[in-house]
Amino acid sequence: MTADQGRCRDGSSLVVAAVPEAVGTARDFTARWFLAQGFSGCVTDAARLVVTELVTNAYRHGSGPGDKIFVRLHRAGCRAVVEVGDGSDALPVVRPFGLDEVDGRGLAMVEIMAESWGVAPLADGGKIVHAVLRG
Template identity: 40%
Template structure:
């Protein structure tokens, strides 16, 4: 884990289900986010990491989580080596999955997908964190 002046954290994680919990613990431990902001950030990060594990990086590749704060914003980014871009979808009511990006869109102040150095993509979300 890399930290820079308490404004930036970068974490490299293996393509393993336990990485979701490790990312969430690192976020909450490092940031000390209060109440609802912490819960929302942890949920959003969990969704992004889960998507990267399920649909992103091929076996044997790491995912990279970056968290930064500044100018009243908290930014969460998850990079993976997969080429498939995330697409929100409308699942049937009985589907057990497929709601992650709808949740991200509903809870984040903004979100998107960007390129990254090397193969793959970076999926990011921002949350307003003015008095934190």
């Protein structure tokens, strides 16, 4: 799997193909960036979980063959922001889930781990889902 990594103005970004391996690639990229920025292990673990859930959702629900998934990590004051973009216009929804269910918990977990989260449609199609983490 190839991944394009680049420095953003105040962070770092990653573009990966929408394949199952994208989740692990994004998770490892996130851990490296958070640790390099001096965030605690707890914040880094939370960021890894949030990225795992958002990239999994982008792969499963927001992408098709040949699509790309975009990950951007940056600071906003003393907080860290995780952004995941995909090409789908469908907005994510937190679903109620039972304790025995294996799927459908991703956004609920993001809601718990993040200080806040939201979604912004893109003018040319697609969306960016962001989560703000306490630093």
